[in-house]
Amino acid sequence: MSPATPDAVPDRQRQVEDDLVRTVLASFDDADDPRLKELMQSLVRHLHAFIREVRLTETEWQQAIDFLTAAGHITTDRRQEFVLLSDVLGASMQTINVNNAAGEGATEATVVGPFFVDGSPEIPLGGDLAAGAPGEPCWVEGTVTDTKGNPVRGARLEVWEADDDGFYDVQYDEERVAGRAHLFTDDQGAYAFWGLTPTPYPIPHDGPVGKLLDRTGRSPLRAPHLHFMATASGLRTLITHIFVEGDELLARDAVFGVKESLIKNFTRHKAGTPTPDGRAWPEHTWSRVRFDIVLQQA
Numbered sequence: 001m002s003p004a005t006p007d008a009v010p011d012r013q014r015q016v017e018d019d020l021v022r023t024v025l026a027s028f029d030d031a032d033d034p035r036l037k038e039l040m041q042s043l044v045r046h047l048h049a050f051i052r053e054v055r056l057t058e059t060e061w062q063q064a065i066d067f068l069t070a071a072g073h074i075t076t077d078r079r080q081e082f083v084l085l086s087d088v089l090g091a092s093m094q095t096i097n098v099n100n101a102a103g104e105g106a107t108e109a110t111v112v113g114p115f116f117v118d119g120s121p122e123i124p125l126g127g128d129l130a131a132g133a134p135g136e137p138c139w140v141e142g143t144v145t146d147t148k149g150n151p152v153r154g155a156r157l158e159v160w161e162a163d164d165d166g167f168y169d170v171q172y173d174e175e176r177v178a179g180r181a182h183l184f185t186d187d188q189g190a191y192a193f194w195g196l197t198p199t200p201y202p203i204p205h206d207g208p209v210g211k212l213l214d215r216t217g218r219s220p221l222r223a224p225h226l227h228f229m230a231t232a233s234g235l236r237t238l239i240t241h242i243f244v245e246g247d248e249l250l251a252r253d254a255v256f257g258v259k260e261s262l263i264k265n266f267t268r269h270k271a272g273t274p275t276p277d278g279r280a281w282p283e284h285t286w287s288r289v290r291f292d293i294v295l296q297q298a
C-alpha cells in the first residue's frame with residue numbers, strides 16, 4: 001500500500017500531527033542555553049515536516065535507523081562515516097558556505113576531507129612534497145596576501161594530496177608519509193613546491209554511505225584536487241583545494257566541493273622542457289599551476 005500524500009490527510013489526522021509538533025517544540029522551551037533551544041526547535045520543525053511531507057513509513061524509519069547504526073559501527077579513529085554522510089548530502093559544504101562568506105576577494109573555502117593529518121614534514125621553498133609518491137610532477141607556485149594586497153610573509157601552508165593510484169599516504173597499511181608537507185612563504189609572500197598533478201579518486205565507498213551512493217546511481221569519485229590549509233597570524237585560517245580546469249568530474253564531485261574560483265589551469269609540459277627550477281627531465285612530462293591565496297582578517 002502506498003503512503004497517503006500530505007494533501008490527502010484528513011483534518012482530524014492533521015490536528016493530531018500538529019499537536020505533536022507543538023508538544024515536542026514546547027518540551028525545549030525551558031532549555032537554559034538559548035542557542036541550543038533554537039537549534040533543537042528548528043530541527044524538530046524540519047524533521048517533522050519531512051516525516052509528514054513524505055508520509056514516512058515505519059519500515060523506512062527502521063531502515064534509516066539501521067543505516068545510522070551501520071555508520072556508527074564502521075566509524076573508528078581513522079574512518080568517520082558520519083562526516084562522509086554529511087559530505088555526500090552537501091551538508092558539509094553548506095555549513096562552509098554559511099560560515100565563509102567570500103568577502104573582498106578572499107580565496108574561497110571548501111571541505112577539509114578526512115585525510116589531513118597533523119605533523120607533516122616541513123619542506124623548503126621549491127622542495128618536493130611527493131616524497132616518492134607515484135605521479136606526474138607538478139610545479140605549484142603563488143603568493144599569500146591579505147585582502148588589501150599586502151604580502152603575508154611566513155604564512156604556513158599545509159598541502160596534501162592523493163597519489164596517482166588515488167590513495168593518500170594514510171590509506172596504505174605501512175607507515176608512510178608522502179604527498180603531504182608544510183612550507184612557509186618568503187618575505188614577498190611567495191611560495192613554490194613540487195607536488196603531483198592531481199588525479200581522480202573515490203571517497204571511501206565500502207560502507208553504508210557507499211551503498212547509498214550506489215543505490216541512488218551516484219559516483220563516489222571526487223574531481224582531481226590538491227588540498228591547502230593556509231594559516232597566518234591575524235588572518236583567518238583558510239581550508240581549501242584547487243581543481244584541474246577542464247576535468248570532466250568538476251560538475252559531479254561526490255561531495256560538492258568545487259567552486260568556480262578554485263578551478264585552476266594546470267599547464268602540461270613535454271618531457272625535456274626545462275622546469276622553473278632548472279631541472280632537465282628527459283624521461284617524463286610535468287605540469288605547472290599558479291594559486292594566489294588571499295586571506296581575510298581574522
Ligand code: BEZ
Pocket residue numbers: 084087111112113114115203204222255
Ligand atoms: C577528500 O578530499 O579527500 C575527501 C573529501 C570528502 C570526503 C572524502 C574525501
Ligand code: FE
Pocket residue numbers: 113115161162225227
Ligand atoms: Fe582529497
